Amino acid sequence: MKKNKLNHNDAWEKAYLQQSHDAAIGRLYRGLVHNMNGDIQAITMQSELISMMFVKADELLARIVQDLKEGGESLELLELREMLKRRASLHETMGGSVRSIQNIMRRTASFQDFEAGTDSASYTLNSIITDEVDFLKADSFFKHKVHKQFSLNETLPPLKQFQLEVHQIICALLENAVDAMRSIEGPHELFVESTLQNGKAEVLIRDNGPGISPENMERIFEPFFTTKENASGLGLYMANTLAHECNSVIHCESKPGCTQFKLSMPVF
Known part of the structure; x- marks a missing residue:
């Protein structure tokens, strides 16, 4: 009877650890997906801002051309220059998000061959x-x-x-x-x-x-x-x-x- 009880406990423990192994793999992937979603959302927002900047830049360029034709000073040129600086900053932020996603993908690949004890x-x-x-x-x-x-x-x-x-x-x-x-x-x-x-x-x-x-x-x-x-x-x-x-x-x-x-x- 005692031996059967020990065998039962061993079987329960092995089953639990196997379940924990499977749950750990799932948790690792969920964590990676969560982090990746955050980076993707950041890239999406930044790309929308950049699109809006291009529209604004086109409007400013049109005003600059008109000012030059009229021989006046162009304040829009300074505004455009400042906006392009902000665009460069967004580009660097997007690059960081892309590098983060690349790192996540490398980590995901390393989990594909996970096997307990190996x-x-x-x-x-x-x-x-x-x-x-x-x-x-x-x-x-x-x-x-x-x-x-x-x-x-x-x-x-x-x-x-x-x-x-x-x-x-x-x-x-x-x-x-x-x-x-x-x-x-x-x-x-x-x-x-x-x-x-x-x-x-x-x-x-x-x-x-x-x-x-x-x-x-x-x-x-x-x-x-x-x-x-x-x-x-x-x-x-x-x-x-x-x-x-x-x-x-x-x-x-x-x-x-x-x-x-x-x-x-x-x-x-």
């Missing part, structure tokens, strides 16, 4: 952090109300394994921090740090939410345990399970007004 193209923890923060900007609370501070070590070595798992872990830890801060009035402070310590890459995520009580600290990685309304209680459980699969460890420290999770993983 080797992948080299990546860095910093790129994972940056991607996950970008994806979370689809959340209005996170985008507009959370003050974000980063201290990312640019010398971290590239990694080759567990890219999807690391995405899921960082996502779960970030979402947990953001959810914790929803219950306080503000300010909402999020601090993310990446470091290299004793041959291990580490990511620290700290929030200024209400904190975790001592009696709950021992249960935070249990499945279905949660103190939040409308929460599944599976986010930290999944993150901890995946961390073990990656030969990594998650540590948590908390006190009133401050909670931090630290992911420590070997440099594969």
Whole structure:
């Protein structure tokens, strides 16, 4: 009976992790599409402004020609020159939006061959952090109300394994921090740090939410345990399970007004 129960638990866990894998892929794409839509909207607005400028420029040129025929001074020439300067500024903004879309498309291509537990193209923890923060900007609370501070070590070595798992872990830890801060009035402070310590890459995520009580600290990685309304209680459980699969460890420290999770993983 005990063996059957263990087999049942293993099967449930595998099914849940597979579902989490599929959900993670979907979430990554949704985040990318959201960001791309923002850039496309910016380009659309800027192109409309440029079209209006061309109409205005044509009108000004017609007036300039008339002024020159009459031998008078042309104030329209100065106005046209100023408008062309604004047009050049819009062109640079549009170029930035196009480059952003190109970057999104490159990231989308890198997700096509994601398979849990397999080797992948080299990546860095910093790129994972940056991607996950970008994806979370689809959340209005996170985008507009959370003050974000980063201290990312640019010398971290590239990694080759567990890219999807690391995405899921960082996502779960970030979402947990953001959810914790929803219950306080503000300010909402999020601090993310990446470091290299004793041959291990580490990511620290700290929030200024209400904190975790001592009696709950021992249960935070249990499945279905949660103190939040409308929460599944599976986010930290999944993150901890995946961390073990990656030969990594998650540590948590908390006190009133401050909670931090630290992911420590070997440099594969």
